[in-house]
Amino acid sequence: MNSVEIAVVGAGPAGLSAALAAARQGATVALIERDERLGGQLIKQTHKFFGSGRQEAGTRGFVIARRLAAAVEEEPGIEVRLASTVLGYYSDKVLYLETPDGLSRLRAERTIMATGAAERMLPFAGNDRPGVYGAGAVQTLMNVHGVRPGKRVLMVGAGNIGLIVSYQLLQARVEVAAVVEAAPFIGGYLVHAAKIRRAGVPILTGHSVKEAVGEREVQGAVVWRLDEKWHPLPGTEEPVDCDVICLATGLTPLSELMWQAGCKMVYLPELGGHVAWHDEDMRTTVEDVYVAGDSSGVEEASAAMVGGRLAGLCAAASLGHDRGVADKKAAAREELAALRAGPTGERIRTGLAGLRKAGGLG
Amino acid sequence: MRIIDHPILEFNKGRPVRFTFEGRELVGHEGEPIAAALHAAGVRVLRVSPRLHRPRGFFCAIGNCSSCLMVVDGTPNVRVCAEPLHEGMRVERQEGHGEIR
Ligand SMILES: Cc1cc2nc3c(=O)[nH]c(=O)nc-3n(C[C@H](O)[C@H](O)[C@H](O)COP(=O)(O)OP(=O)(O)OC[C@H]3O[C@@H](n4cnc5c(N)ncnc54)[C@H](O)[C@@H]3O)c2cc1C
Ligand code: FES
Numbered sequence: 001m002n003s004v005e006i007a008v009v010g011a012g013p014a015g016l017s018a019a020l021a022a023a024r025q026g027a028t029v030a031l032i033e034r035d036e037r038l039g040g041q042l043i044k045q046t047h048k049f050f051g052s053g054r055q056e057a058g059t060r061g062f063v064i065a066r067r068l069a070a071a072v073e074e075e076p077g078i079e080v081r082l083a084s085t086v087l088g089y090y091s092d093k094v095l096y097l098e099t100p101d102g103l104s105r106l107r108a109e110r111t112i113m114a115t116g117a118a119e120r121m122l123p124f125a126g127n128d129r130p131g132v133y134g135a136g137a138v139q140t141l142m143n144v145h146g147v148r149p150g151k152r153v154l155m156v157g158a159g160n161i162g163l164i165v166s167y168q169l170l171q172a173r174v175e176v177a178a179v180v181e182a183a184p185f186i187g188g189y190l191v192h193a194a195k196i197r198r199a200g201v202p203i204l205t206g207h208s209v210k211e212a213v214g215e216r217e218v219q220g221a222v223v224w225r226l227d228e229k230w231h232p233l234p235g236t237e238e239p240v241d242c243d244v245i246c247l248a249t250g251l252t253p254l255s256e257l258m259w260q261a262g263c264k265m266v267y268l269p270e271l272g273g274h275v276a277w278h279d280e281d282m283r284t285t286v287e288d289v290y291v292a293g294d295s296s297g298v299e300e301a302s303a304a305m306v307g308g309r310l311a312g313l314c315a316a317a318s319l320g321h322d323r324g325v326a327d328k329k330a331a332a333r334e335e336l337a338a339l340r341a342g343p344t345g346e347r348i349r350t351g352l353a354g355l356r357k358a359g360g361l362g
Numbered sequence: 363m364r365i366i367d368h369p370i371l372e373f374n375k376g377r378p379v380r381f382t383f384e385g386r387e388l389v390g391h392e393g394e395p396i397a398a399a400l401h402a403a404g405v406r407v408l409r410v411s412p413r414l415h416r417p418r419g420f421f422c423a424i425g426n427c428s429s430c431l432m433v434v435d436g437t438p439n440v441r442v443c444a445e446p447l448h449e450g451m452r453v454e455r456q457e458g459h460g461e462i463r
Contacts, residue, residue, distance in 0.1 A: 145398040
């Protein structure tokens, strides 16, 4: 069996940053990614990032992914394993991997889980019909593989993801019939909303999908109005001409591995669902396991990068690679606090306060 | 369904390869996910659910949800959204749980 000081599971912005930080401290790192390429969700993001210059604001997501991936490939302390899925973590610090060459084991003194998030499903009649796709799936198909998801899309959700993906659909010359949003207001940034409105796409707040139309595949949809308590108002149904219903209704942490490893899990709706309890060093209740990125609480890519760096630093430091670590940790924490400041960070701050309150052991 | 010109992106696709879907010959690009090649060819129904026999397509397209299971070269339960396409692959709709032969 091979062994390594630090295993990082998942090579999105969080995992890439964690691996880099740990290796730069002098640790040996194995970066394990089930996909064929590095970058996670970032590879399909064509829009420019918000945030401060330090987190590459103004740079397109896929360009950031490319830069991080290049840095990782140049780092001699990191061994990258692509097309490899971590299936389980065992208490003797052993990870089980499914690789192109079959099953294998890896012993790691520390493991950083950076597995990302999964899209939420929305309950409505016919939501299992082919043509009902997650926003991430639409982005993957269109921005990574160059295939249009359909001719005309109904977008569900007017948060940043729904608005951004609507705009990307228009760029790929796919029609967007409308954006429906259950809340009485638009959740995403208004600049994004303005862009798609200017292109003639209506944003219907206080609306949701009633059903998907079509025997075998989506051939349309019915939307209806909701009252302030999000109860549908019968009699307000309206048909929508579309062949794709795209769900941008939120993400939930991909935390199966943390459950399986025996980490204490806490349910925090503000962080997207169940997350592994972790301290300010990103360490879970299973001492050798750390978490980072969306899988530690759904946030966004800038926070995932900084959180990943923090986890990498702390995991390396716990193995004695603690050169200059105090200052670096303080800098990362400061950056995180800045990203979470202001009204847009309120949800995350509430979630993290809940996490602190839940307590670690016991 | 293929995007030929995009304002921001360039797609460096692999060479064209032939494969079959339900016995019908289709063309896709080497290394792209099987699901992308099928979608580009207008195929959206990938399997039929075990109990209620409802048609299913993909949902997440990144290997998280198992909505896209198909029979590939006789092997059932392949997540075609994550499985790279190769020349000569035999792709079939999966009925129910699929049979391991
Ligand atoms: C449609 C969409 C638009 C977005 N737009 C923005 C935006 O404008 N700005 C912004 O800041 N953020 C945006 N985000 C969010 C941002 O992409 C995520 O917050 C960020 O990618 C999270 O990084 P991560 O590293 O935690 O997870 P991910 O990027 O999801 O990476 C996780 C990686 O782990 C791998 N993995 C999972 N399980 C395993 C396993 N068992 N074994 C091996 N590998 C595994 C996955 O394949 C994946 O590559 C958007 C997200 C989506 C879906
Ligand atoms: S579509 Fe989700 S696993 Fe393939």
